[in-house]
Amino acid sequence: MELVENIRDTQNLMLPVLVFIDKICREHNLRYSLAYGTLIGAIRHKGFIPWDDDIDILMPRPDYEKLQNIIKNMNSDEFGIMDSNDLDSFYVTRMAKIFNKKTYLKEFPHKYILEYGAFVDIFAVNGMPDNVAEIKKMKKDIFLCSRFLHMYISSIYRIRGKRKKFTWFFKPFAKWALNKSNEIFNRYDFDSSKYAMNFEGDSIEKELMESDLFNHLIDVEFEGHQFKVFEQYDSYLKHMYGDYMQLPSIEEQEPHHSFDLYKI
Known part of the structure; x- marks a missing residue:
């Protein structure tokens, strides 16, 4: 295996995953939009922000669940999934990760035994009151549910520590937390709700959006491909980031994740 040390090479290994997701979404009429730094990159750079080391997309909860089921049932040799409904997934309830099986990635390599491949993060947007x-x-x-889940998951993946001895104790609480989380996620039907939100965001004020945004999507260029974004991307990004066309300071132009990625 060859360690990938150049950020551009990392991006090029993640891009085919996004192309794969987009193809499935178009074939099955599933809604999604590029999001967060990926959306800024599409608008400001027509591709990745030069120092960005991940890809983020948002999907309405119903489309998100359909996409997970489609990919799980494909048994692809090239692409895999970390299912957010899998109790033993490191990212249970938080996000789905679609990854490139032709690569090898170790995340938090000094803390956890967490191995998959070059990835795209998919966040579910849930109907809100x-x-x-x-x-x-x-x-x-x-x-609260995420705390119970983290105690269980970290006991599975942690390289060392006393918590590993108590996996059996944490599991019943984690099962309850997974069921409770899914009840909350589905409490309000997405398409009949005026508002929607990604629970993984830090701020309700920033993340709360009108669900109708997903009914008005357009294609934009990203690394020579066409992907879906909100038609009202400008107002969305200004709400999230202010003047998103302004480059951050040099000190802030750094990758945000901790992983080692290898070409197989």
Whole structure:
């Protein structure tokens, strides 16, 4: 195996995963949009932000679940999935990761035994009530569930530590947390809800959006390919980041993840 040390080479190994996802979404009429830094890259650079080391997309919860099931049933030799409904997935409930099986990636290599491949992160956007107080309560409950899940998952993947001895103890709590999380995720039907949100975001104010955004998607160029984004991407990005066309300081132009990626 060959360690990938150049950020551009890392990006080029992730891009085929996004092409694969886009192909499935178009074939099955599934909605998605490039998101976060990936969306900024598409608009500002027509590709990756030069120092970005991941790809993010958002999907409505119903489309997200359909995509996971489609990919699980494909048994592809080239692409795999970390299913967010799998209790033993490191990212259970948080996100789905589609990855390139022709690569080898070690994430948090000094802390966890976590191995997959060059990836795309997919975040589910869930139907939300109109009441902000209720949304805050839902987010608080999801956070509590995530703590129970993390205790169990970290005990499985951690390289060393006392917590590994208590996997059996944490598992019942993790099962409850997974079921409770899915109840919250599906409490409000996405397509009949005016508002929607990705629970993984830090801020309700930033992440809360109108679900109708996903009914108005356009194609934009990203690394020579066409991918889906919100038609109202400008107002979305300004709400999230302010003047997103302004480059950050040199000090901030750094990758944000901790992984070692190898070509097989």
